[in-house]
Amino acid sequence: MQTRKSGCKQGRLDQSMQIYLPIAELSVNILLLLAMGGAVGFLSGLFGVGGGFLITPLLIFTGIPPAVAVATGANQVVASSFSGMLANWKRSVDFKLGAVLIAGGLLGSVPGVELFRLLNIRGQIDLVISLAYVAFLGSIGSLMLAESVRSIRRASTPGMGRRKLHRHLWMHGLPLKMRFRPSRLYISAIPVLVIGVVGGLLASIMGVGGGFILVPAMIYLLGMPTNVVIGTSLFQITCVASVATILHAINTQAVDVVLALILIVSGVIGSQWGARVGLKLKAEQLRGLLALLVLLVGARMGYGLVATPDDLFVISVLRP
Amino acid sequence: MNMRNCFLFLTALLFQATACGPANAKELVTSLSEHLVSITSSFTGSEILVFGAVGETSDDPTLSPFETYDIAIVVRGPPVSVVTRNKQRTAGIWVNRRSVQFGGVPGFYAVASTGPLREIARETVLLRHQIGTEFLRFPLERAAGADDPIVEDDYRRALIQLFANSENYRDEIGKVTFLGERLFRWTVKLPANVPVGVYKVEVYLLRGGQITSAQTSPLFVHKIGIERGIFRLATEQPFLYGLLAVLIALGAGWAANAALSQD
Numbered sequence: 001m002q003t004r005k006s007g008c009k010q011g012r013l014d015q016s017m018q019i020y021l022p023i024a025e026l027s028v029n030i031l032l033l034l035a036m037g038g039a040v041g042f043l044s045g046l047f048g049v050g051g052g053f054l055i056t057p058l059l060i061f062t063g064i065p066p067a068v069a070v071a072t073g074a075n076q077v078v079a080s081s082f083s084g085m086l087a088n089w090k091r092s093v094d095f096k097l098g099a100v101l102i103a104g105g106l107l108g109s110v111p112g113v114e115l116f117r118l119l120n121i122r123g124q125i126d127l128v129i130s131l132a133y134v135a136f137l138g139s140i141g142s143l144m145l146a147e148s149v150r151s152i153r154r155a156s157t158p159g160m161g162r163r164k165l166h167r168h169l170w171m172h173g174l175p176l177k178m179r180f181r182p183s184r185l186y187i188s189a190i191p192v193l194v195i196g197v198v199g200g201l202l203a204s205i206m207g208v209g210g211g212f213i214l215v216p217a218m219i220y221l222l223g224m225p226t227n228v229v230i231g232t233s234l235f236q237i238t239c240v241a242s243v244a245t246i247l248h249a250i251n252t253q254a255v256d257v258v259l260a261l262i263l264i265v266s267g268v269i270g271s272q273w274g275a276r277v278g279l280k281l282k283a284e285q286l287r288g289l290l291a292l293l294v295l296l297v298g299a300r301m302g303y304g305l306v307a308t309p310d311d312l313f314v315i316s317v318l319r320p
Numbered sequence: 321m322n323m324r325n326c327f328l329f330l331t332a333l334l335f336q337a338t339a340c341g342p343a344n345a346k347e348l349v350t351s352l353s354e355h356l357v358s359i360t361s362s363f364t365g366s367e368i369l370v371f372g373a374v375g376e377t378s379d380d381p382t383l384s385p386f387e388t389y390d391i392a393i394v395v396r397g398p399p400v401s402v403v404t405r406n407k408q409r410t411a412g413i414w415v416n417r418r419s420v421q422f423g424g425v426p427g428f429y430a431v432a433s434t435g436p437l438r439e440i441a442r443e444t445v446l447l448r449h450q451i452g453t454e455f456l457r458f459p460l461e462r463a464a465g466a467d468d469p470i471v472e473d474d475y476r477r478a479l480i481q482l483f484a485n486s487e488n489y490r491d492e493i494g495k496v497t498f499l500g501e502r503l504f505r506w507t508v509k510l511p512a513n514v515p516v517g518v519y520k521v522e523v524y525l526l527r528g529g530q531i532t533s534a535q536t537s538p539l540f541v542h543k544i545g546i547e548r549g550i551f552r553l554a555t556e557q558p559f560l561y562g563l564l565a566v567l568i569a570l571g572a573g574w575a576a577n578a579a580l581s582q583d
Binding site for chain 1: 359403547564576
């Protein structure tokens with residue numbers, strides 16, 4: 001059972017530039033979609049992130065049904081993360097650790113998509129998507145902002161102590177130890193699997209790659225070297241987003257390939273431009289800006305939850 | 321005149337007589353400018369002209385030749401089930417709480433008439449034939465936390481209002497125009513998010529508050545070309561569709577990377 005929100009929020013833009021989306025079942029201005037895809041691509045190139053956490057909320061704000069926004073967002077993430085993974089191919093990808101992460105990702109995305117379907121039927125999916133965005137973007141954004149402010153301060157006041165490279169945490173005592181050579185790690189597979197499960201859940205419920213949570217988890221929790229983290233997380237995201245896309249196609253039937261293709265093409269162009277601009281900025285400044293952006297999207301989602309809606313009633317059409 | 325011709329003439333006469341009977345089929349003749357609306361990638365909505373003619377006044381002697389008549393036209397989309405949910409503030413945030421599911425809700429509904437509905441027809445007639453959005457009634461399929469009939473009515477009204485906001489429900493009272501004495505016309509606008517399926521275009525001829533003649537014509541709204549292919553694949557072969565979506569994305573990602581490393 002698939003629900004279709006009746007009602008296209010966007011205004012009367014130039015009629016000739018409208019494109020009909022076959023799964024979302026509404027027509028949207030193609031220039032608006034290209035601009036959105038391009039802008040998100042620019043930011044993802046600038047900050048080196050997938051951009052899934054930006055594209056899904058933007059699609060929802062445009063009036064695309066949340067189910068279609070999430071499922072199509074996952075499809076778009078496949079393209080952006082795969083192109084990023086190929087770019088990092090010659091550097092290092094830890095395939096063994098990636099495989100454990102993916103196993104966890106599968107464990108997370110199967111119940112994730114099922115949960116999504118049930119919430120969709122019960123009319124609570126919009127709420128859960130918004131809450132998930134507010135919680136994750138709020139906490140990650142605050143942490144990132146605090147971290148980048150600290151590192152900008154540290155850069156201006158030399159002589160402060162460096163972070164210890166490798167700490168011994170409780171999780172290093174867990175069983176099922178495995179050796180991950182490219183990451184120079186000998187750790188338990190359990191925390192790796194758990195990180196994978198969280199990534200899979202995020203991909204299926206929020207339509208994001210989950211890089212914003214995977215990357216810090218791999219660096220700070222697992223203690224992986226940063227250069228291996230990038231390629232490996234992209235490898236994991238490509239696979240998990242692919243699985244989430246297929247599961248959404250089967251379960252919610254909300255993947256709109258026409259919409260995905262428009263976003264992918266414009267995103268690719270935007271990200272090349274963004275990557276070039278990114279080279280001119282300092283890493284700490286970039287991280288600070290990204291943190292602000294993450295917080296902004298989270299705050300916008302949060303505003304949608306507390307602001308009194310225009311209409312206290314919502315309808316969803318059940319597909320016969 | 322031989323026997324055979326005589327027989328044919330008599331049958332023709334008989335048919336003529338039945339055709340002019342009390343349920344005068346010739347009293348109302350209607351048609352549409354198109355019977356098929358195709359949704360393509362550039363679909364931004366469509367306009368269909370509904371037109372017709374009122375024939376000779378019936379033989380009913382009680383009606384004076386100057387008796388006025390009115391026209392009401394209803395365009396109904398395919399019936400669907402719709403869940404209407406009510407948001408309530410819970411712990412500071414707006415949450416969908418109570419819900420009512422209605423069945424047999426037309427996915428599209430437009431009504432037009434020559435005059436105000438209550439003036440041209442009796443309320444019982446409007447209710448029986450569901451003419452006018454305020455006279456629409458839907459069977460209740462399921463209610464969660466809202467089984468009170470008055471509350472149910474709020475949900476029905478909200479549903480109609482939301483459909484009207486997305487231009488899928490519209491009242492065009494007085495918009496049926498006459499060209500001369502007998503010809504009438506009205507243009508129905510289908511918005512870009514119009515549902516697909518078989519529509520019914522009903523034209524009612526009203527005299528003295530009662531329906532004296534009616535005609536129904538089908539209208540088909542469907543997706544064609546690539547849109548139809550994509551939609552059918554997505555609903556009939558979802559695994560294959562998902563796989564294709566992933567392969568397209570992987571191909572696009574690869575192409576992007578190949579283009580990037582050219583520099």
